[in-house]
Amino acid sequence: MRAVVLVRPKPGILDPQGDAVQNSLRELGFAVDDARVGRIVDLEVEASDADAARREVEQMCRQLLTNPLIESYDIELA
């Protein structure tokens, strides 16, 4: 089963990369008031069904893919 993990800096966490992207977009003339930069992890997971896959991927997020102090995550299953 295909899973996509979206990792984001938590709200309130300083994101200098997002700030740099926002400033650059504004330089190009785009009216951007906020930009945050995260990470995508594409996974192919062996699981019997979607619930099992989600549980597995949540464990992956907690144990490795994110640092819960600074990052949140969303899981999309396809």
Place this chain on the structure above:
Amino acid sequence: MTDGRPRIGVVTFPGSNDDRDALLALEQLGAAAVPVWHAEERLPDVAAVVLPGGFSYGDYLRCGAIARFSPATKAVADFAGAGGLVLGICNGFQILCEAGLLPGVLRPNASLSFVCRDVVLSVERADTPFTAACERRQRLTIPIKHGEGCWFADTDLLAELEARRRIVLRYEDNPNGSVGGVAAVCNEDGNVMGLMPHPEHAVDPLLGSTDGALILGGLVEAARAASSPRAVAATV
């Protein structure tokens, strides 16, 4: 002990690049420095361990996140749990945070720039094994060289750490955006410390400051005083 010198291990991960400087500095300060390869499941007979600077596993995912899985890191965690002295420098600090041996996390510098220069540190605690050769409020000049040295803890965690005197060194002029200007933290028992500055690059007058010798020299003396040598298995 080897001919009276305390044995201190320095772990080399794939991508470590300050391991040799750490070995050299420890030898210069009177220790018998012992190289430890990251794949070793048991630590050799040592009284202290240093996790050196560098870019273990290319800093993939997050700095320090992959080195946490090295067999030697698990052995170091057991060693620390048994009261062993562990010092993490730069990438070693990042690894200790990711491994849960120290609080907080290191993030990209607020400036997004790699910073490489001497910084002035204030000694917040002189009663740890790593700062026993310093005086409280003493100012140390030690270089930093990192792109991800912005230590972060949320407000509650920082308040708890401040209350429990876990902040050991602070930047005089915050070079990376660390909350509270934190440059070094220790664990609750004080036997594990991580710092972003590089004391191993500041032990010889030829390189400028020798203030790093106060930190590493303190570690050498603490290792000398540490009880019986030990070898701790990676898994029990």
